[in-house]
Amino acid sequence: MLFSLAAIWYLTLRNGLLCQASSSASNDLAKDFPLPEIQRFWGSYTPYFSAQPYTPPPSNCRISQVNIIQRHGARFPTSGATTRIKVAIKKLQSATHYTDLPLAFLVNYTYSLGKDNLVPFGALQSTEAGEITFKRYQQLISQDNLPFVRSSSGQRVVDSATNWTAGFSFASGHVYNPTLSVILSEDLNDTLDDAMCPNAGSSDLQTDAWNAIYGAPIAERLNAQAPGANLVAADISNLIPLCAFESIAQNATSPFCALFTPAEFAQFEYFADLDKYYGTGYGQALGPVQGVGYINELLARLTGKPVSDNTQTNRTLDASPVTFPLDRTLYADFSHDNQMVAIYAALGLFNQSTPLDPTMPDPKRTWITSRLTPFSGRMVTERLSCRKKGSGGHLVKSGEYVRILVNDALQPLTFCAADKHGLCTLSNFVRSQGYAINNGEGDFEKCFA
Numbered sequence: 520m521l522f523s524l525a526a527i528w529y530l531t532l533r534n535g536l537l538c539q540a541s542s543s544a545s546n547d548l549a550k551d552f553p554l555p556e557i558q559r560f561w562g563s564y565t566p567y568f569s570a571q572p573y574t575p576p577p578s579n580c581r582i583s584q585v586n587i588i589q590r591h592g593a594r595f596p597t598s599g600a601t602t603r604i605k606v607a608i609k610k611l612q613s614a615t616h617y618t619d620l621p622l623a624f625l626v627n628y629t630y631s632l633g634k635d636n637l638v639p640f641g642a643l644q645s646t647e648a649g650e651i652t653f654k655r656y657q658q659l660i661s662q663d664n665l666p667f668v669r670s671s672s673g674q675r676v677v678d679s680a681t682n683w684t685a686g687f688s689f690a691s692g693h694v695y696n697p698t699l700s701v702i703l704s705e706d707l708n709d710t711l712d713d714a715m716c717p718n719a720g721s722s723d724l725q726t727d728a729w730n731a732i733y734g735a736p737i738a739e740r741l742n743a744q745a746p747g748a749n750l751v752a753a754d755i756s757n758l759i760p761l762c763a764f765e766s767i768a769q770n771a772t773s774p775f776c777a778l779f780t781p782a783e784f785a786q787f788e789y790f791a792d793l794d795k796y797y798g799t800g801y802g803q804a805l806g807p808v809q810g811v812g813y814i815n816e817l818l819a820r821l822t823g824k825p826v827s828d829n830t831q832t833n834r835t836l837d838a839s840p841v842t843f844p845l846d847r848t849l850y851a852d853f854s855h856d857n858q859m860v861a862i863y864a865a866l867g868l869f870n871q872s873t874p875l876d877p878t879m880p881d882p883k884r885t886w887i888t889s890r891l892t893p894f895s896g897r898m899v900t901e902r903l904s905c906r907k908k909g910s911g912g913h914l915v916k917s918g919e920y921v922r923i924l925v926n927d928a929l930q931p932l933t934f935c936a937a938d939k940h941g942l943c944t945l946s947n948f949v950r951s952q953g954y955a956i957n958n959g960e961g962d963f964e965k966c967f968a
């Protein structure tokens with residue numbers, strides 16, 4: 520039962536999307552079918568899902584601008600992960616024999632995934648996202664006001680951006696055809712990637728600590744079932760994701776899924792949580808500063824003022840109305856998970872009252888990678904115009920507000936005194952971003968010094 524769920528989910532999504540393509544129904548597919556629990560524990564390899572149903576703004580508000588930053592769709596393992604995965608598989612295959620049936624497939628198994636690029640499902644996710652965006656925000660779009668689209672230069676990110684524009688165009692009956700306007704080189708100034716802070720540390724200390732705790736008993740069990748494999752605890756965090764990678768890439772449940780229990784997948788999720796938290800999130804001294812450039816671009820769009828930033832922005836591009844217009848109503852940027860995590864942490868989203876403990880998951884934590892940055896995950900900042908009763912009772916005042924949704928989940932925005940609808944006044948929101956406005960308060964210099 521458990522192990523056929525991934526395949527069923529995949530087919531449901533594919534068939535659903537194909538149906539939608541022909542009927543152009545207008546609902547958000549990802550939220551319409553029950554995702555099996557195991558996928559929610561795939562950390563950064565979890566496919567996008569609506570973390571909460573999208574809530575339209577209150578009726579006294581009208582959305583006036585939308586800013587999307589989105590992770591690329593599902594991909595193959597990165598080159599670095601591929602090397603580690605192959606090492607772990609080789610160990611398992613060097614066993615003298617297998618005592619347990621779920622391991623028997625290894626006798627004839629050959630690892631055959633590609634590297635780095637989107638898998639077909641990942642391209643489809645991006646197309647779907649473009650369709651959802653058109654349907655949700657079409658009132659903001661006209662021929663003179665198409666979405667302005669930028670992408671970091673990684674191939675999978677660019678492909679996600681162009682598939683998104685194709686989905687947007689498709690949903691509009693090919694009336695509105697946005698194009699990818701700016702590609703930011705990952706070797707240069709790029710607010711959509713986290714490659715500009717050479718002194719930033721890694722999450723190795725924390726993930727190694729957790730690996731040793733949760734991975735050791737699993738390695739011990741597998742070594743007993745596969746004598747001679749000599750797996751070590753750290754290998755486990757390279758074997759568990761094979762369930763996700765192979766199932767998603769091959770449209771069939773990977774035999775690796777059967778080697779682990781649901782509780783073990785949950786332990787893997789915590790590995791992913793620590794990896795992001797201490798990689799570019801709150802647990803990394805030079806993590807959040809890498810999100811500052813994007814936030815300063817966001818503030819420029821929200822306020823209609825030129826970008827003011829001394830960190831990762833490309834000043835030449837951001838100074839030109841051709842490559843950084845301020846008169847659009849929908850902006851879509853395509854990026855990577857580590858960069859989006861840096862942005863969340865610089866903004867103040869998903870803050871924890873105490874840092875994540877590398878030896879013990881807090882079941883009440885809100886820092887859960889599969890909900891922060893799944894494949895095709897997205898943060899949407901909406902600017903709204905709201906009419907509110909003035910102090911006289913009858914007086915109606917119009918004001919500008921901001922709210923943020925991450926994977927459709929409305930964020931509480933306590934740091935800018937949001938009301939019960941998650942709305943902060945635009946001026947409170949801007950004021951809350953002192954860290955970005957002050958260019959990381961000296962942290963950006965520490966990236967190089």
Ligand SMILES: *[C@@H]1O[C@H](CO)[C@@H](O)[C@H](O)[C@H]1NC(C)=O
Binds near residue numbers: 623624
């Ligand atoms: C491995 O492949 C051989 C030859 O095709 C076949 O006879 C054998 O049954 C396979 N073993 C398993 C465990 O699939």
Ligand SMILES: *[C@@H]1O[C@H](CO)[C@@H](O)[C@H](O)[C@H]1NC(C)=O
Binds near residue numbers: 637639679
């Ligand atoms: C979608 O992405 C795939 C890569 O997975 C690429 O080959 C294809 O050209 C893209 N399609 C569009 C319309 O951009």
Ligand SMILES: *[C@@H]1O[C@H](CO)[C@@H](O)[C@H](O)[C@H]1NC(C)=O
Binds near residue numbers: 709
């Ligand atoms: C800024 O962008 C321009 C246009 O793409 C590019 O030629 C230049 O090399 C970039 N500079 C940096 C430092 O990123």
Ligand SMILES: *[C@@H]1O[C@H](CO)[C@@H](O)[C@H](O)[C@H]1NC(C)=O
Binds near residue numbers: 530533
């Ligand atoms: C996925 O597999 C099913 C059969 O299990 C097949 O009908 C479907 O066409 C496949 N989809 C893709 C994209 O390969």
Ligand SMILES: *[C@@H]1O[C@H](CO)[C@@H](O)[C@H](O)[C@H]1NC(C)=O
Binds near residue numbers: 832833835
């Ligand atoms: C790129 O960023 C560096 C570091 O902030 C800055 O010194 C440089 O002027 C920037 N270059 C451009 C073209 O924006």
Ligand SMILES: *[C@@H]1O[C@H](CO)[C@@H](O)[C@H](O)[C@H]1NC(C)=O
Binds near residue numbers: 864866867870871
């Ligand atoms: C996150 O929470 C900690 C502890 O409450 C606080 O000190 C810190 O300022 C918060 N960070 C942001 C960016 O809001």
